[in-house]
Amino acid sequence: HGLRDCISNTDYKQIEEINYSVIEKAKENKIFKKNLVDGLMVVAHDGVEISETNKNITNLPEREHKNGSINKYIKYLCSMNIGPEVNLVLMTEQMTEREKVLTDSGKKKAKTIGETTAYLEMLPSLNKLVGRSIDVNVFDALYLNCNVMNEIDKNNQYFVIRMEDK
Numbered sequence: 001h002g003l004r005d006c007i008s009n010t011d012y013k014q015i016e017e018i019n020y021s022v023i024e025k026a027k028e029n030k031i032f033k034k035n036l037v038d039g040l041m042v043v044a045h046d047g048v049e050i051s052e053t054n055k056n057i058t059n060l061p062e063r064e065h066k067n068g069s070i071n072k073y074i075k076y077l078c079s080m081n082i083g084p085e086v087n088l089v090l091m092t093e094q095m096t097e098r099e100k101v102l103t104d105s106g107k108k109k110a111k112t113i114g115e116t117t118a119y120l121e122m123l124p125s126l127n128k129l130v131g132r133s134i135d136v137n138v139f140d141a142l143y144l145n146c147n148v149m150n151e152i153d154k155n156n157q158y159f160v161i162r163m164e165d166k
Helices: 002-008 012-028 115-130 146-154
Strands: 042-053 062-064 070-082 089-094 097-102 108-112 136-140 158-162
Touching: 012 089, 012 115, 042 115, 062 108, 070 115, 089 115, 115 146, 146 158
Parallel strands: 042 136, 136 158
Antiparallel strands: 042 070, 062 070, 070 089, 097 108
């Protein structure tokens, strides 16, 4: 909860600028050429929900609860390199409202892009930021769809899907 409180009280653009500076220094120090797993650049991608609020903040996705209330939530897709040395959050993409849709109870709520769409939109910028092609992408089962697999295949990359214990 402390991390969420800190993030919610911090200017996101400032954090983004700091992270970009760290990544530039990592590229300068050739971290992405040295911090490999068996010689491969490995990046993990996953969505993280930071918080939920009933405040009226524009552009945030919304969800309807069983009691009929609609709350907004803050969610990001995060991409992080994986290796034996330095692991950095390389890029984040905030899930934002794309359109209004009707809920089952007839109320209007904000619909957002999904994690997989955010990943597909983020991938070219991510490759450019890192300065080399990602060799292996690690995802959870949500990403097991033809659009993601086709994009990975088109880029001559590999993927690992993490499944639940069951």
